[in-house]
Amino acid sequence: MAEKDESGRAEGKLSRFKGGMFLAAVAGTGLLAGFSTTLGMTKKKSPDMFDKGLAGGPGIESGVSVGLRALKWGTFYAVVGVGSLAFLSFKILGVSNLQEFRTEMQQKLPRIPKARTKNRVENLDSLFGIQNETTTER
Incomplete structure (x- = not known):
């Protein structure tokens, strides 16, 4: 076992x-x-301009260095932003793991009904109102 x-x-x-x-x-x-x-x-x-940016020069910063700097700061802001959002959510809810977070969110948020609506489209035939032999037999 x-x-x-x-x-x-x-x-x-x-x-x-x-x-x-x-x-x-x-x-x-x-x-x-x-x-x-x-x-x-x-x-x-x-x-x-592409060639000038690639080589760089006295008054021009190379495109590679600009791109790498943007990537570095973008990554930093994304990690810090998502990390702090997750940290604050966990502290506000008072949970310590994802399972507790899930149960807390299920208790606090309203349930989404699974009832079917009248406007739901099942297939393209019903969307366009096409009647053929297979749809009329059902």
């Missing part, structure tokens, strides 16, 4: 690791594609 439990935990950890690696790969690919596209559009739009 203990062996099954341990193998289940190992499988769960491996599954979470694979999922995390997949998400990291997707995010990295998106980041690289977005950055490359933006860089290519900038070079195509004004190649002279």
Whole structure:
């Protein structure tokens, strides 16, 4: 019994690791594609200024240093902002872990009803009012 439990935990950890690696790969690919596209559009739009910014000069800060500085400060502000928001939320609610946070939020926030509305569209046929042999037989 203990062996099954341990193998289940190992499988769960491996599954979470694979999922995390997949998400990291997707995010990295998106980041690289977005950055490359933006860089290519900038070079195509004004190649002279792009070359000047790439090399830098006496009065011009290089584009790479400006981009890295912006990335550094943006990362700093994002981490500090999200971290302080999470810290304040945990302190205000008086919880110490995510499970307690979940139960507190379920108690404090109103329940979302799962009732179906009249305006819900089930498929494209019902959206456009299309009647065919399969929809009339139902």
